[in-house]
Amino acid sequence: MYLEDMSRENRTRYALLGALLHGEKSGYDLKKEFEHRMSHFWAESLGQIYPTLHRLRSEKLVARRSDRSGGSRARTLYRLTTAGRRALSDWLAESPAPESARNELLLKLFFGPELGASGAIEHLEGYQDRLIDQRRLFDAMAGEIDAQAVSAEQRAYWHLTLLSGQEVTDARLRWCRKALRTLRHLGASTGRGGRRAER
Amino acid sequence: MYLEDMSRENRTRYALLGALLHGEKSGYDLKKEFEHRMSHFWAESLGQIYPTLHRLRSEKLVARRSDRSGGSRARTLYRLTTAGRRALSDWLAESPAPESARNELLLKLFFGPELGASGAIEHLEGYQDRLIDQRRLFDAMAGEIDAQAVSAEQRAYWHLTLLSGQEVTDARLRWCRKALRTLRHLGASTGRGGRRAER
DNA sequence: CGCCGCATGTAAGAGGTTACATGATTCG
DNA sequence: CGAATCATGTAACCTCTTACATGCGGCG
Numbered sequence: 001m002y003l004e005d006m007s008r009e010n011r012t013r014y015a016l017l018g019a020l021l022h023g024e025k026s027g028y029d030l031k032k033e034f035e036h037r038m039s040h041f042w043a044e045s046l047g048q049i050y051p052t053l054h055r056l057r058s059e060k061l062v063a064r065r066s067d068r069s070g071g072s073r074a075r076t077l078y079r080l081t082t083a084g085r086r087a088l089s090d091w092l093a094e095s096p097a098p099e100s101a102r103n104e105l106l107l108k109l110f111f112g113p114e115l116g117a118s119g120a121i122e123h124l125e126g127y128q129d130r131l132i133d134q135r136r137l138f139d140a141m142a143g144e145i146d147a148q149a150v151s152a153e154q155r156a157y158w159h160l161t162l163l164s165g166q167e168v169t170d171a172r173l174r175w176c177r178k179a180l181r182t183l184r185h186l187g188a189s190t191g192r193g194g195r196r197a198e199r
Numbered sequence: 200m201y202l203e204d205m206s207r208e209n210r211t212r213y214a215l216l217g218a219l220l221h222g223e224k225s226g227y228d229l230k231k232e233f234e235h236r237m238s239h240f241w242a243e244s245l246g247q248i249y250p251t252l253h254r255l256r257s258e259k260l261v262a263r264r265s266d267r268s269g270g271s272r273a274r275t276l277y278r279l280t281t282a283g284r285r286a287l288s289d290w291l292a293e294s295p296a297p298e299s300a301r302n303e304l305l306l307k308l309f310f311g312p313e314l315g316a317s318g319a320i321e322h323l324e325g326y327q328d329r330l331i332d333q334r335r336l337f338d339a340m341a342g343e344i345d346a347q348a349v350s351a352e353q354r355a356y357w358h359l360t361l362l363s364g365q366e367v368t369d370a371r372l373r374w375c376r377k378a379l380r381t382l383r384h385l386g387a388s389t390g391r392g393g394r395r396a397e398r
Numbered sequence: 399c400g401c402c403g404c405a406t407g408t409a410a411g412a413g414g415t416t417a418c419a420t421g422a423t424t425c426g
Numbered sequence: 427c428g429a430a431t432c433a434t435g436t437a438a439c440c441t442c443t444t445a446c447a448t449g450c451g452g453c454g
Contacts, residue, residue, distance in 0.1 A: 010413070011303060018310040028433050041305035045415055050435055073422050075433070085313075092314040095325055096303040100443095104210060104295040106240035106363055111217040112356030114284075115291040120356075126294055156385055157311030157319075164305055164374050171370030175363050186355055209441075227405050244443055249407055272450050274405065299415095 009091070012052050015042055017061060017080060017088040022150065024065075024079035027053055037158070040138065040165035053078055061087050109179075117186050124183065128176045131169055138166045208290075211251050214241055216260060216279060216287040221349065223264075223278035226252055236357075239337065239364035252277055260286050308378075316385050323382065327375045330368055337365045 019025065019033045027049045034044050056062045061084030068074045080088070105127050112120050145158045218224065218232045226248045233243050255261045260283030267273045279287070304326050311319050344357045 011301075011306070012413080015306060018306070018313070021310065021313060026433075027435090038306075038309060039300070041300050041302040041309070043299045043301065046434080047416070047436085048414060054435095073433070088310070089313060092307050092310055093318050096307055096322055098329060099302060100242045101238070101240050102210075102242065103240040103298060106360045107210070107214060107217070107237075108291050108295055109356060110237060110240070110360050111220060111287070111291055112359070113350065113353050114217070114220060114288060119292050123295055130297060151312065153385065154312050156381065157308060160311070160378050160381060161305045161309045163377065164371070167370045167374045168367055171366045172363070175366045178362065179359050182355065182359060186352065211441080225405075226407085245406080246408085246444070247442060253407095272405070 010052070012044055012048050013056060013061075014088055014091045015044060016049065016052055016056065017084050018092075020062065020078060020080045020084075021088075024077040026067075026075045026077055028075070030078075037141070040134070040141075041161060056084065060084075117183050121180060121183050124176055124180050128173065128180075131173050131176065135166070135169050135173065138162060138169065142166075209251075211243055211247050212255060212260075213287055213290045214243060215248065215251055215255065216283050217291075219261065219277060219279045219283075220287075223276040225266075225274045225276055227274070229277075236340070239333070239340075240360060255283065259283075316382050320379060320382050323375055323379055327372065327379075330372050330375065334365070334368050334372065337361060337368065341365075 015034070015038075016030060019030050019038075025033065027046065030049055030053075031044065031046055034042060053062065053064075057064055057078070060081055062078045063081050064076050064078045066074055067077045105123060108115055108123060109120055115123075142159065142162055145155055145162065148155065148158075214233070214237075215229060218229050218237075224232065226245065229248055229252075230243065230245055233241060252261065252263075256263055256277070259280055261277045262280050263275050263277045265273055266276045304322060307314055307322060308319055314322075341358065341361055344354055344361065347354065347357075
């Protein structure tokens with residue numbers, strides 16, 4: 001017999017419930033919410049959102065209604081029920097589960113001698129580019145937060161999560177520069193960019 | 200018909216192939232390898248390792264032999280084949296896929312007004328404790344690297360991945376302190392630690 | 399002798415992504 | 427009118443974790 005494991009409960013459910021705190025939204029709206037405001041720490045796909053909404057509804061944690069206002073095509077809007085808000089609150093109070101690390105770039109770098117310095121440098125440069133884009137995005141997001149019509153308290157929390165992204169991204173960028181410096185030395189001393197160059 | 204997606208190929212396979220670069224190991228050895236040397240950027244469970252080893256063997260990317268030396272019970276040792284090493288090399292050269300972010304602490308913090316400042320502070324303190332432990336572990340790992348009988352080049356790559364963990368952890372710790380300072384102010388101004396205190 | 403660590407596996411199921419499928423509306 | 431975006435879903439598939447299952451060897 002399999003025991004229930006409360007600690008590994010479906011987090012998508014709660015991400016959705018939380019995203020509904022500020023009023024009713026469609027599945028599509030929720031997707032955009034994740035992409036625009038929460039992309040630096042959470043992602044959900046539509047193939048996960050729609051079935052989960054159905055399930056939440058069958059558990060009475062959300063309610064839905066049809067909306068055809070605005071003349072555009074009908075949308076299905078979901079809102080939190082009292083039970084849904086309580087379920088969210090209970091989950092929020094639980095201590096967050098530690099994340100299990102999985103970083104493909106570091107994995108490849110760990111096998112550096114097999115990859116070769118030139119390959120490692122390429123990967124790091126690509127990573128660096130993505131980090132720089134991300135960093136710019138964070139600055140833009142910070143500006144948008146202040147334009148939102150929500151409480152100062154809510155904005156403070158949003159800024160905090162964003163600040164985490166900014167600080168961590170900056171740290172990664174600093175590390176990138178250091179790593180690239182190291183690898184360019186290493187590449188020069190092991191000759192012609194390492195193993196892959198032997199082919 | 201479903202198209203094949205090369206970019207989302209099973210990374211467990213390559214993590215195992217890479218971990219076999221320095222000689223033959225059993226499934227159990229591999230698990231320890233991940234736990235001890237790669238825990239800051241990669242994790243694999245035994246329920247993933249054993250089936251994957253079988254699969255790699257059927258694809259001739261690894262070979263195995265039985266070992267009963269040392270008087271202890273028999274172990275099954277796996278080693279890279281030439282094809283396995285080539286498959287690893289090819290994968291290493293591919294540009295790493297961007298990681299999709301999922302950070303439960305930040306998700307909960309994002310819903311801070313519903314959680315309440317006191318809850319947020321508790322979660323952050325727990326997070327901080329884990330980070331401090333992790334930071335200490337990194338220092339210990341740095342010392343161990345130099346004791347390994349491998350090339351200076353290999354050690355350089357290991358140090359680089361470790362440095363990433365150290366820098367990012369330090370950044371997170373700095374952020375934690377800032378966030379706690381902010382929340383203690385917020386908690387004082389919104390009274391008695393927020394929503395949960397109302398129950 | 400009982401527990402812990404070593405060692406190897408399998409089974410069930412949750413969770414998640416991508417592609418497929420469909421259709422409306424809007425805008426150039 | 428064609429493309430992009432809005433909008434809602436389903437199907438197939440993969441990955442991964444957890445629990446189950448089993449047994450040996452060493453040590454206190």
